[in-house]
Amino acid sequence: GEDVEQSLFLSVREGDSSVINCTYTDSSSTYLYWYKQEPGAGLQLLTYIFSNMDMKQDQRLTVLLNKKDKHLSLRIADTQTGDSAIYFCAESTNTGNQFYFGTGTSLTVIP
């Protein structure tokens, strides 16, 4: 079955870059996503990448995909205190719109 793994915690200083990593097992994944969840809230879509791409940049966010190693990363430039949240990576497969989520990485930004 599909298995998506993330490290649990990351702590960075305000103004530094954050890199959140994710590995997945399903080689038929078509799209990979990053979502942000703040306390008591739902999931906010940040960005996503098609599996035939290796990089996507959107303002402060850069997504890197290594399909050979099934490794996805999210880089947040100039991290701010408002970026403190839990970040989930998710994959969807050719079989439909079912998403498989990782356990989430809790990002803490230190002022």
Add this chain to the structure above:
Amino acid sequence: DAGVTQSPTHLIKTRGQQVTLRCSPKSGHDTVSWYQQALGQGPQFIFQYYEEEERQRGNFPDRFSGHQFPNYSSELNVNALLLGDSALYLCASSIMDRRSQPQHFGDGTRLSIL
């Protein structure tokens, strides 16, 4: 343009009771998926509805059932509630067969079982 809306926001039930949660999808979306998010975990897929039928189902017992209405809104029903059903229930909407369109999530319903 309204996003995904869920009701109620919070709910408290006791073991053995039944509950119904509601979801209205984002405008233009025709597919609704439901997820259960236990504390400290990632969302787990329950099932997905399209054209008023359950299209895919995750590893959840038959106590979990759903419905989709002609206006694409959806309900999640859980019978014979257990303490372990306490979680945040998230609804997500999308457009079927457009995999470039990601799922958009509501803020969820926090269900607590006493």
